Amino acid sequence: xxxxxxxxxxxxxxxxxxxxxxxxxxxxxxxxxxxxxxxxxxxxxxxxxxxxxxxxxxxxxxxxxxxxxxxxxxxxxxxxxxxxxxxxxxxxxxxxxxxxxxxxxxxxxxxxxxxxxxxxxxxxxxxxxxxxxxxxxxxxxxxxxxxxxxxxxxxxxxxxxxxxxxxxxxxxxxxxxxx
Numbered sequence: 001x002x003x004x005x006x007x008x009x010x011x012x013x014x015x016x017x018x019x020x021x022x023x024x025x026x027x028x029x030x031x032x033x034x035x036x037x038x039x040x041x042x043x044x045x046x047x048x049x050x051x052x053x054x055x056x057x058x059x060x061x062x063x064x065x066x067x068x069x070x071x072x073x074x075x076x077x078x079x080x081x082x083x084x085x086x087x088x089x090x091x092x093x094x095x096x097x098x099x100x101x102x103x104x105x106x107x108x109x110x111x112x113x114x115x116x117x118x119x120x121x122x123x124x125x126x127x128x129x130x131x132x133x134x135x136x137x138x139x140x141x142x143x144x145x146x147x148x149x150x151x152x153x154x155x156x157x158x159x160x161x162x163x164x165x166x167x168x169x170x171x172x173x174x175x176x177x178x179x
Contacts, residue, residue: 002161008045008095012102012109016057022131032129034177035155036066041170042162045093048072049080079111097122101129105141113150124151
């Protein structure tokens with residue numbers, strides 16, 4: 001179960017040159033922005049990664065704005081855990097549950113989930129906040145994640161699970177985000 005004190009998020013490679021070629025990229029961007037804004041309200045630590053920034057560009061502005069942050073972790077490995085600095089940043093959070101969102105679902109996102117699971121974390125794949133260039137690759141990534149024991153969630157489900165109650169201070173703000 002997602003509890004705010006034991007949860008963090010990783011935004012995988014939602015970059016300027018990559019996002020436009022992703023199937024249904026406008027909806028994906030919108031969903032990710034809502035989730036990240038909600039995570040910010042809930043004070044859930046969120047790590048942003050970029051794959052080969054020189055070639056694929058920066059994280060898109062709407063994501064950086066939602067996170068209220070321009071910081072990112074550079075990577076060349078497909079899994080975020082393939083970079084020691086990122087693996088250390090995740091360990092430092094001391095949180096077991098990791099929400100994973102981003103692109104491409106069947107490469108960097110999936111490999112990140114598999115590595116998280118292997119290293120003892122509980123990855124939660126946010127299925128409406130991931131994408132691939134081809135729908136078939138997205139479907140395969142979700143199917144493989146399930147086969148490997150990765151938990152699935154949606155952005156709205158995750159936000160309300162993290163809140164746990166309707167009498168918390170951010171309930172109204174998050175309710176407005178998801179409507």
